[in-house]
Amino acid sequence: MFKRILLPADGSAHSIRAAEKAIAIAKGTTGASITVLYVVDGSTSKADVLKNWDALGIIAQRKEKLSEVEKQAKSENLTYEIKIIRGEPAPAIIKYANEHHFDLIVIGSRGLNTLQEMVLGSVSHKVAKRATCPVMIVK
Numbered sequence: 502m503f504k505r506i507l508l509p510a511d512g513s514a515h516s517i518r519a520a521e522k523a524i525a526i527a528k529g530t531t532g533a534s535i536t537v538l539y540v541v542d543g544s545t546s547k548a549d550v551l552k553n554w555d556a557l558g559i560i561a562q563r564k565e566k567l568s569e570v571e572k573q574a575k576s577e578n579l580t581y582e583i584k585i586i587r588g589e590p591a592p593a594i595i596k597y598a599n600e601h602h603f604d605l606i607v608i609g610s611r612g613l614n615t616l617q618e619m620v621l622g623s624v625s626h627k628v629a630k631r632a633t634c635p636v637m638i639v640k
Contacts (some may be wrong), residue, residue, distance in 0.1 A: 503533065503605040504530060504532055504534065505533075505601075505605045506533060506534070506595075506599075506605050507524045507597070507605070508536065508608070509540065509590070509609075510566075510567055510609075511539065512567060515609025515640070518571040518609060520537075520569070520573055520574075522607050526605070527579050533579070533580070534581060535580070536581070536583075536601075536603070537567055537578060537583045538594060538597060539566065539567055539583065540585075540588060540589075541588075542587075543588070565591055590624045591627035591631075595627070595628055595632055598633070602634075604635075606635070606637070607636075607637045608639070609623070609638075610625050610640045611622070611623065611625075611633060
């Protein structure tokens with residue numbers, strides 16, 4: 502049923518739980534694949550540069566945030582890919598999902614940026630409102 506699953510992830514506990522749900526859904530569907538999407542926004546990019554002065558260190562740090570998700574997908578022998586894009590999280594996720602015609606988005610209810618969530622509203626809520634495919638929000 503859901504063959505093309507988008508999993509926006511940032512390494513938070515909620516995104517790890519969302520990954521578990523996405524993997525469970527993919528395991529139950531023949532030919533399913535998961536695209537793990539990491540969105541680098543301005544504040545994330547700035548923090549990455551301050552912690553690492555070289556591009557390879559920044560890339561490694563970003564991939565490290567997704568290592569748990571990758572480990573889970575590998576252990577279940579699932580087809581997956583990791584995409585890193587730039588932009589504001591909610592609009593970037595929505596645009597990517599709608600342009601690539603996913604069957605399902607599985608997203609954690611909260612991410613690493615709790616201040617943004619309190620002030621601007623949650624990324625998951627915005628994605629659920631504007632995505633053209635079904636969205637599962639995982640607590």
